[in-house]
Amino acid sequence: MKPKFVKISEAIIKKIKSGELLPGDKVPSENELISQFKVSNTTARKSLQEIESKGYAQRIKGKGTFVLNKTEDHHLLRTLGSIDATRRGFDESLKLEGFLPKTIVLEKTVLEHGVSTEISGKHYIMEGPVLKIHQLRYADDLLLKDETKYISLKLCPKINMLSTDLSYFKVYEDKYHYKISDVKQNLSAVILQPDDNNNNFEADGPLPVFVLDSAVLSQPDLVLELEKSLYRGDKYKFAIIAHPEYNETVTSGTKRV
Incomplete structure (x- = not known):
């Protein structure tokens, strides 16, 4: 069975792949993930780290985590x-x-x-x-x-x-x-x-x-x-x-x- 943080990260990556979240858009914050999925701050943090480690987003200190441009043609x-x-x-x-x-x-x-x-x-x-x-x-x-x-x-x-x-x-x-x-x-x-x-x-x-x-x-x-x-x-x-x-x-x- 997949860990909770993996399920959350996959749900957000699915939104990125579908275009619901576009390059430059802000990914839900740690607090927002805690509230939405009823998880601990550790699980929420690991979810964001998982999204970033797979190259779908990048954390910018003091601002949040943002969707990267991963389209093949980089439009x-x-x-x-x-x-x-x-x-x-x-x-x-x-x-x-x-x-x-x-x-x-x-x-x-x-x-x-x-x-x-x-x-x-x-x-x-x-x-x-x-x-x-x-x-x-x-x-x-x-x-x-x-x-x-x-x-x-x-x-x-x-x-x-x-x-x-x-x-x-x-x-x-x-x-x-x-x-x-x-x-x-x-x-x-x-x-x-x-x-x-x-x-x-x-x-x-x-x-x-x-x-x-x-x-x-x-x-x-x-x-x-x-x-x-x-x-x-x-x-x-x-x-x-x-x-x-x-x-x-x-x-x-x-x-x-």
């Missing part, structure tokens, strides 16, 4: 329309999936004029000055994302003094105290040729690329960030939340989503 799944997914940031998401992130900054400059973009037929305008950041995002030395961000220096003064190796989404909330109300996104696809001047990916032949345009908004319709990013089409899959639902709680007069 990365990203969810459009999810504020939580955007808040986590590129580097943190990769670390939680077991990859080693690396960033090369190609350009970091202040534009005195404003910028704009069109998403789903609506124009989003950001007045100057604007911080422009063009950077290449790697996972295990493979270029996955060619990212260009425009951030409002009018709304976020001196943000250009901060490192680019962070989640700007969290900076908007924690440092500048903006409540993120929405993230508008457009997804399209193109084929990049090897000799294209805009092609920074390491590919010998034509490469399918996802183009993601996005605008990060704070009420009432303040444009904090505009972004245009290119994702390797052979390494990414996108999920979409068609009707995201937010749980709203009121704390000290501030509504959080």
Whole structure:
């Protein structure tokens, strides 16, 4: 008869294999396993250790245990329309999936004029000055994302003094105290040729690329960030939340989503 901790670990691994738990998702904590399966803390701890030892998850000190990316083709799944997914940031998401992130900054400059973009037929305008950041995002030395961000220096003064190796989404909330109300996104696809001047990916032949345009908004319709990013089409899959639902709680007069 299998030990209890093995049965628990197999139940969680089954959820990982079925896609109920995705790469980067948090595995139930030790306390949650104790409550759910009515077991001791020793059994719960051994269950998590068993999942980790089999390579399905990784424990990150102080944060928890997270599902690793074990798909054969190592496709990365990203969810459009999810504020939580955007808040986590590129580097943190990769670390939680077991990859080693690396960033090369190609350009970091202040534009005195404003910028704009069109998403789903609506124009989003950001007045100057604007911080422009063009950077290449790697996972295990493979270029996955060619990212260009425009951030409002009018709304976020001196943000250009901060490192680019962070989640700007969290900076908007924690440092500048903006409540993120929405993230508008457009997804399209193109084929990049090897000799294209805009092609920074390491590919010998034509490469399918996802183009993601996005605008990060704070009420009432303040444009904090505009972004245009290119994702390797052979390494990414996108999920979409068609009707995201937010749980709203009121704390000290501030509504959080």
